[in-house]
Amino acid sequence: MKKLVMIVALLAIPVTAMAWPWSRDLMNQPSIKPQEGSVINYPPNSVPVGGLRTKVADRDAAETMVNPVAPTKKSIRMGQALFRIYCMPCHGVTGKGTGPVGKIFELQPADLTSDYVKGLTDGWIWGTITFGSYIMPHYGYDTTSTERWHLVNYIRHKLEKEPVAKPTKGGKK
Template structure:
C-alpha cells in the first residue's frame, strides 16, 4: 500500500476536524431532549393570588362598591363657578342624552331604553349621597353603563356638583 502523502494526510485530518466540529454542533439532536421533557407550566394551573380588598387600583383609586362609596366618599371640591361650569359641560356631553339637560330623566334617547333613566332631581335619586352619585358614574348601575374611564376623579366630582345644582334648581321651583 502506498504511503499517504502529506497533502492527503492533511486532508484526512481536516475532514476529521470538520466532522467533529459539525457533530458537536449537532449535539442538540436527538439525545438532548430536556426541552420537551421539561416540566410544563400551564397557565392558570394554580389559582391566581386573591387580591386583598382595595389593593387593585382603578384609575388610581381603590375599587369600591357603590354602597361603601356612598357611605364613605365626600366631594373634595367646592362648588365654584369654574367647577360647576366644568360639571355642566361634562353632564351635557355624557349624561344628558339619557337623563336630560335638567337631569329629569327625559333625555333624547330615553325612548330607546327599556329601563327609563332615573330622574336625578326627584324622589330617592335626589336623596342619594355625593359618594353614591360619584360611584354610579364610576361603576355604572343596573342598566346604566360605567363612565369610569370616560372621566377623571376630579371630573366625576364636578359632575356630582352639577347634579346637586340641578336638584337645588328643581326643589326651588
C-alpha cells in the same frame, strides 16, 4: 354531474360561513373598544396611560365617600359641560330623565331632580358614574375622579336647585 355540483357547493360553504358576517371582520380585534376597559388584566407593575379608574372597589364602597371638591362656580361649570357630554343623551338637558337615548331603555333613566336622587349620597352618585348602575353604563374610564365630583356638584347645586329650561331655539344654550 349533479353530484359534482353538490360537492363543490358543499366545499364552498365553510369558507363563506366562517367569514360571515363579513361587514364585522375588522371590528373583531383584540383592541380595547369604548367602554370595555374592565375586562383587561394589565401586566404586573404597569399602569394604563389614562391612569387607574379608581381604588374604590365598587358603588357600595363609594356610598359614604365625602365630596372633596368644593362646589365653586368653576366646578359647577365644569360639571355642566361634562353633564352635557356624558349624561344628557339619557337624562336630558333638564336632568329629568327624558333624553332621546334614554327612551330605548326598559327601565327609564332616573329623574336627577327627584326626591329619590336628592336622597342619595354624593358618594353614591359618584359611584354610579364610576361603576354604572343596573342598566346605566359606567363612565369611570371616560372621566377622572375629580370630573365626577364636578358632575356631582352640578347635579346637587344646579340641576336639583334651579330647573334648567330647554335650550332656546337657534341653538343658544
